[in-house]
Amino acid sequence: MDSSLNIEDIFSLLFFVTLFVAIAETLLITFWNRFYFQLGIPILKYSAKCKSISFGVTEARLNKIDDHKSLAKIGFRNYSTNVFMFCESYFSNSKNPRGGYTLLMRGMLYIDEEDSQVTVYGILNTYPILFLALSGFYALSEQSFVMLLFLPVLVFEIIIYFVQLKRYKSVARRVASILDQK
Numbered sequence: 001m002d003s004s005l006n007i008e009d010i011f012s013l014l015f016f017v018t019l020f021v022a023i024a025e026t027l028l029i030t031f032w033n034r035f036y037f038q039l040g041i042p043i044l045k046y047s048a049k050c051k052s053i054s055f056g057v058t059e060a061r062l063n064k065i066d067d068h069k070s071l072a073k074i075g076f077r078n079y080s081t082n083v084f085m086f087c088e089s090y091f092s093n094s095k096n097p098r099g100g101y102t103l104l105m106r107g108m109l110y111i112d113e114e115d116s117q118v119t120v121y122g123i124l125n126t127y128p129i130l131f132l133a134l135s136g137f138y139a140l141s142e143q144s145f146v147m148l149l150f151l152p153v154l155v156f157e158i159i160i161y162f163v164q165l166k167r168y169k170s171v172a173r174r175v176a177s178i179l180d181q182k
Contacts, residue, residue: 044122
């Protein structure tokens with residue numbers, strides 16, 4: 001009996017690890033795990049200035065922000081005073097179906113009353129990186145035509161990140177504009 005690992009065994013193991021991480025991260029995001037929202041690789045930091053912050057922002061007011069009607073709504077949850085967690089939310093009260101895609105990022109929103117500024121941190125989830133690594137590993141271990149399948153996946157994830165980066169910057173600008181209103 002040969003006990004050495006072959007390429008299919010390694011791929012299967014990595015596939016199940018990636019699947020487990022994807023399910024775990026999705027559940028942590030869906031249930032707004034406070035510890036998890038602090039973890040990860042920050043890939044975006046964007047600040048927007050306000051004229052002045054004269055009142056506190058509430059979770060209810062933030063959840064009324066709807067920057068793009070064709071994409072998944074961004075939902076907010078209070079983390080602490082002037083700090084909010086946010087991510088794309090598929091559980092909208094709206095009866096209209098919303099477009100969207102997999103949760104690749106989540107974020108933290110900080111409201112600094114002293115400097116009159118709103119800062120958004122976009123935090124990278126782990127499973128898209130694992131999925132890309134798994135796809136790349138498979139593409140490299142197989143024939144060259146498999147690489148043609150890997151490249152569209154890579155391009156798709158890059159496009160999603162750019163869309164989310166744009167949306168997260170929009171969140172900071174929208175919250176700053178809300179704070180400017182009296």
